[in-house]
Amino acid sequence: MFVAAMIGVLVTMLLALIRALLGPTVYDRILAVNMFGTKTVLFISVLGYLMGRPEFLDLALVYVLINFIGTIAILKFVRFGPVEAS
Amino acid sequence: MSQFIDMILLAFLIVVAVAVTRTLNLFATAVLTGVYSLLMACIFTVLDAVDVAFTEAAVGAGISTVLFLATLSLTTQREKAHHHYNWGALATALLTGGALVYGTFDMPHFGDPNAPIHQHVAPHYIDVSPTEIGVPNMVTSVLASYRGYDTLGETSVIFTACMAVLLLLQRERRGGASSALEGPTDEQSMQHAMILRVQSKIFIPLILLFALYVQFHGDYGPGGGFQAGVIFAAGIILYALVNGLEKARAIIPPNILHGLVAFGLLLYAGTGLASLFMDGNFLQYRALAHEATHGEHLGILLIELGVGITVATVMTSIFFSFSGRGRS
């Protein structure tokens, strides 16, 4: 059962990664990286249960906060720095 | 199952690494570097190295990406395309790399259970650490007590990096250049930033509280000074991003910040000196109290605090320097 959830999360990570590599505009990439971050949180949580060690949850908690801060930082710097659309 | 997950993550890693080298848009490269750090954090978690994954996630995927972007906003956004290849450099790199790889043939095989480190060093720490030091998290006991000298060196390196950044970027402000962190000034952007401001008012206290939890829980679970310092700095950076650099500087005046940078390192080295004065060796914490394990606990608490203070203030002052374009 955890294997099914893990496979779903890995597939989603792959799809988000493809969009981050392709994304014609810079905002596509930011969106894909934000989604990749959320999937990392899910990956770490499910991995903890899969391997029988749910102590990993501290890591997932940190990652939620860092993902949010990273996205906001990227947006601020993209808007006010010299911006190119690709 | 974990082998399967490992293979998939390593395949992602290779794809991202190739993309990082081939992309010409430096902004996309910085973002992809963040993805690379995320994947490394996942791989470390699969390998059961939770403290390392913690630090990698916080530092590599969070702060490093923010600092890269701050640098890019000061310089250019596209890499200059090269049309000639430097064969001499390639040959030198291959030769040196080949010599190093040849040198590793003398080392024990990777993961060999008969290697000296698995026969003598690691079993010694695993056997002795619960009784000598009494801290449940063995990574913390090795980092802070058995290898405390190395950790002092790492903290000094972080301190030196901060000094270098401050020396290079503290210049007179040229004036007129708008930085990314002016904060919302006109009416429309104030309204647009409102959602972020309200939400960050709820979150920043929680982030700072979580940083304190990670700092003091490092004895029992993944955590410790480095991770806690980075999370604390991330909370302050969030405040600066949402409300503007001026307000962030008003809350944490740069003088106090620079003072705290030095104070953290002094706390660490001072603990070592204190144990010297109390008839022990340098950084021998058991001399700090009447009972050995109490001394170890006290010593680990103090040095983790020193590391946490140094890392938090160094990250914050580097961020202020980059985004304020060197205003003092």
Add this chain to the structure above:
Amino acid sequence: MDSIIHYASWFLLSTGAFFCAVGGLGILRLPDFYSRQHAAGITDTLGSSLVLIGLMLQSGLSLNAAKLAMILLFLISTSPVATHAIAQAAKQSGLKPKVSAEEDEA
């Protein structure tokens, strides 16, 4: 009672993983940035919530369930704000949504 919780958790985990995968497919196949945001939003909130609630049912009433509840709370409050900020930044920098099939300026 135990097997009900077990089956409920199994169901939630599989549904959550399915929605995550659907969202990933959407972010790849949808034609325009603004429509891709809807896809990303699905995975961030619905997919994540189902997976995390499924994991919470697995561990009963314990510290791990409390930590998972906190992760869920943070995720639900930060993901919409992040997507809002991305969309607002894109709009303010002039990215136009694709309105009909004849326009093709990506």
